[in-house]
Amino acid sequence: MDQKNIRNFAIIAHVDHGKSTLSDRFLEITKTIDKTKLEKNEQFLDKNPISRERGITIKLAPVKMIYSLYPTLYTLNLIDTPGHVDFSYEVSRTLAACEGVILLVDATKGVQAQTVAHLRAAKRENLVIIPAINKIDAPLANVERVVKQLEVLGFQKEQISFISAKTGQNVEQLLQRVIIEIPSPRGNLDSLLRALIFDAVYDEHRGVVAFVRIVDGAVSTNSAIEMIQSKVKTSVIDTGIFTPMLVSTGILSAGEIGYIVTGIKNIRSVRVGETITQNSKFKIQNSKLSPLPGYKTPKPMVFFGVYPRNSDELIALRGAIEKLILIDASISFHEEYSAFLGSGFRVGFLGLLHADIFKQRLQREFDLNPLFTMPHVQYEFQSEGIYKEPFMHLSVHVPQEYIGGVMTVCQNKRGVMTNMEYQDTNIVLDYDMPYAMFIRGLSPDLKSVSAGFASIDYELTNYRLADLVSLETKINEVTVDVLSEFVYRDEAEFVARQKAQKLKEALPRQQFRQIIQCSIGSRILARDEIPPFRKDVLAKMSGGDRTRKDKLLEAQKKGKKKMLGISKVEIPQSALFSMIES
Ligand SMILES: Nc1nc2c(ncn2[C@@H]2O[C@H](COP(=O)(O)OP(=O)(O)OP(=O)(O)O)[C@@H](O)[C@H]2O)c(=O)[nH]1
Numbered sequence: 001m002d003q004k005n006i007r008n009f010a011i012i013a014h015v016d017h018g019k020s021t022l023s024d025r026f027l028e029i030t031k032t033i034d035k036t037k038l039e040k041n042e043q044f045l046d047k048n049p050i051s052r053e054r055g056i057t058i059k060l061a062p063v064k065m066i067y068s069l070y071p072t073l074y075t076l077n078l079i080d081t082p083g084h085v086d087f088s089y090e091v092s093r094t095l096a097a098c099e100g101v102i103l104l105v106d107a108t109k110g111v112q113a114q115t116v117a118h119l120r121a122a123k124r125e126n127l128v129i130i131p132a133i134n135k136i137d138a139p140l141a142n143v144e145r146v147v148k149q150l151e152v153l154g155f156q157k158e159q160i161s162f163i164s165a166k167t168g169q170n171v172e173q174l175l176q177r178v179i180i181e182i183p184s185p186r187g188n189l190d191s192l193l194r195a196l197i198f199d200a201v202y203d204e205h206r207g208v209v210a211f212v213r214i215v216d217g218a219v220s221t222n223s224a225i226e227m228i229q230s231k232v233k234t235s236v237i238d239t240g241i242f243t244p245m246l247v248s249t250g251i252l253s254a255g256e257i258g259y260i261v262t263g264i265k266n267i268r269s270v271r272v273g274e275t276i277t278q279n280s281k282f283k284i285q286n287s288k289l290s291p292l293p294g295y296k297t298p299k300p301m302v303f304f305g306v307y308p309r310n311s312d313e314l315i316a317l318r319g320a321i322e323k324l325i326l327i328d329a330s331i332s333f334h335e336e337y338s339a340f341l342g343s344g345f346r347v348g349f350l351g352l353l354h355a356d357i358f359k360q361r362l363q364r365e366f367d368l369n370p371l372f373t374m375p376h377v378q379y380e381f382q383s384e385g386i387y388k389e390p391f392m393h394l395s396v397h398v399p400q401e402y403i404g405g406v407m408t409v410c411q412n413k414r415g416v417m418t419n420m421e422y423q424d425t426n427i428v429l430d431y432d433m434p435y436a437m438f439i440r441g442l443s444p445d446l447k448s449v450s451a452g453f454a455s456i457d458y459e460l461t462n463y464r465l466a467d468l469v470s471l472e473t474k475i476n477e478v479t480v481d482v483l484s485e486f487v488y489r490d491e492a493e494f495v496a497r498q499k500a501q502k503l504k505e506a507l508p509r510q511q512f513r514q515i516i517q518c519s520i521g522s523r524i525l526a527r528d529e530i531p532p533f534r535k536d537v538l539a540k541m542s543g544g545d546r547t548r549k550d551k552l553l554e555a556q557k558k559g560k561k562k563m564l565g566i567s568k569v570e571i572p573q574s575a576l577f578s579m580i581e582s
Pocket residue numbers: 013014015016017018019020021022043055056057058081082083084134135136137138163164165166167
C-alpha cells in the first residue's frame with residue numbers, strides 16, 4: 001500500500017465521551033464489521049469481557065479499515081483508546097504511532113480533565129487534531145456551551161464537527177475529514193527497519209505479540225530482528241494487521257500499523273516504547289540508528305498485599321499472578337510473608353481501578369478470591385523516622401456551582417492550591433497533593449460534592465518529606481503485622497482510636513484477657529481490652545470454706561496468666577479478614 005493512501009489516527013477523549021461507539025460507526029461505514037454483528041456487540045473494540053461488562057475501555061485497540069473516497073482507496077488505521085485516568089499511558093503511547101487524532105467531547109458533559117490532558121499530549125506530538133462534539137442527539141446536549149469551551153482551548157467553531165456516534169449523524173463526514181486533514185505517514189521505505197512498539201500482548205502459544213507502527217523500512221515473516229535498547233534478538237514468526245482480529249499478511253512496510261509475533265516468552269523483554277530493527281549484516285549501520293522517542297514506562301503506584309485465604313491455594317495464586325503479569329507489564333509483584341497470614345505477595349498497580357480489574361480477573365479466569373490487604377503507596381525511607389512520599393499535580397475540572405465543595409475536599413486531603421482558572425462555565429483548580437489521597441477516597445469524595453461532575457487529571461511530580469509515623473497494632477504485646485501501617489502524625493491518634501475500637505468489636509472473647517494497643521514506638525495512643533469468658537469456677541460449690549474458694553480463684557488466675565504469657569495470639573481468620581478488607 002502506497003503510504004500516501006494511509007492514515008493513522010486515534011480517537012481521544014475523557015472517559016465515556018463516546019470513543020468506542022464512534023469506532024463502531026467507523027467499522028460500520030467502512031464495512032469492516034458487519035452491521036448485525038455490531039448491533040449485537042456495541043463498543044465492538046472492547047474485546048475484554050470485564051471491559052464489556054463495565055462499559056469502559058481498559059486497553060487500546062487498533063483496527064485497519066478500508067474506505068473509498070473517490071477515486072482513491074484509503075487504508076485507515078484507527079486506534080481506540082481508554083479514557084480513564086489510570087490508563088492514560090495507553091493514550092500517550094498510541095499518539096506516537098499516529099499522525100492525527102479526533103478529539104471527542106461529550107455535548108452533555110463538556111470539556112473534562114482528560115479532554116485537556118490528552119489534547120496537551122497530542123499537541124506535544126505535533127499531531128493534527130480534529131475536534132468533534134459528540135452526543136448531539138442527547139436531550140441534555142448543550143452544544144453551544146461546549147463550543148465555547150473548545151474555543152477557550154484554542155479551536156474555532158468552524159473546525160468542529162457536530163456528531164452523534166449513536167445515530168451516525170455526520171459521522172461519515174468526520175471520517176472524510178480524517179483523510180483530508182490528517183497527513184499520510186512519510187517513512188523511508190528503502191532504509192533499515194525501524195518499528196515502534198506501542199503495545200504488546202502475550203499469546204500462550206506464540207509468545208509476545210508486539211503491536212507496531214512501521215516507521216521506516218519493512219519487516220516480514222522470518223526476518224531476523226533486534227530491539228535497539230534491550231538488544232534482544234529474535235526471528236519474526238508472523239506479521240500482519242488488525243481487522244481487528246490478528247490477520248497474517250506476511251509483511252508490513254513503512255507507514256503501516258500491525259503486529260509482529262516475536263516468540264519471546266517474557267513480555268518484560270519486549271518493552272513498549274522500544275524500537276525494533278533488523279538484525280543482520282547491517283550491524284554497523286544499526287549501531288548508528290537512533291531509537292525512536294519512547295514513552296514513560298508506567299510505574300506501579302498503589303500496592304496491596306495479596307494473600308490466599310487458604311494456604312493450600314498459594315501455588316495456584318502464584319501461578320495466576322505470574323500469568324497476569326505476563327500480559328500486563330505495568331503490574332509489579334514480589335513474595336512476602338506475614339506472621340498472621342502466612343506466605344503471600346506484594347502487588348503493585350497503576351491505580352485502584354487497575355487493581356480492581358486484576359482482582360476480577362483472578363476471580364473470573366482463575367477462580368481465585370484471595371485477600372487484598374489495605375492499599376498503600378511506596379514511601380522513600382530517608383533516615384530513622386524520616387520519610388518521603390510521592391506527590392502529584394492534580395487538576396480538578398468542575399462546573400462553577402460546585403467549587404466550594406471541591407475546595408473543602410482538596411484542603412482536607414492536604415492539597416495546596418497552585419492555580420485557579422475559569423474556562424467558560426467550568427473552573428479548573430490545580431493542587432499539589434500527596435498521591436496517597438487516591439487511596440484515601442479522593443475520587444469518590446470529589447464526585448459526591450459535585451453531583452458527579454468533577455473530573456480529575458494528575459501528573460506525578462516528586463517525592464517530598466512527609467510527617468509519617470509507623471502505627472503498630474498489638475494484641476497482648478504481639479504486633480499484628482498486617483494491621484500496622486504508616487499514617488500522618490497528626491492523624492495518628494484518631495486512626496489509632498478507630499482501629500482499637502474496631503478490633504475490639506471484631507475479636508471474639510477468649511479464655512484470657514485480650515489487650516489491644518495501637519502505638520507509635522513505645523507511645524500508646526489507644527488501648528482497649530476484651531475481658532475473658534469468666535468460667536464460673538465457684539458456681540458448683542455450695543458453701544465450702546473460704547480458703548478452698550481462694551485456692552480455686554488463685555489457680556484460675558494463674559491459668560489465665562499462663563495463657564497470656566505463653567499463648568501465641570490467635571485471631572480468628574474471619575475477624576482479621578474483616579479488619580483488613582474494609
Ligand atoms: N445519546 C448518545 N449516547 C452516546 C453517543 N455516543 C456514545 N454514547 C453513549 O455513551 C456511553 C459511553 O460510550 P463509549 O463509546 O463506551 O465511551 P468511551 O469514550 O469509549 O468510554 P471509555 O472507553 O470508557 O473512556 C455509552 O452508553 C454510549 O451508548 C451519542 O452520540 N449519543
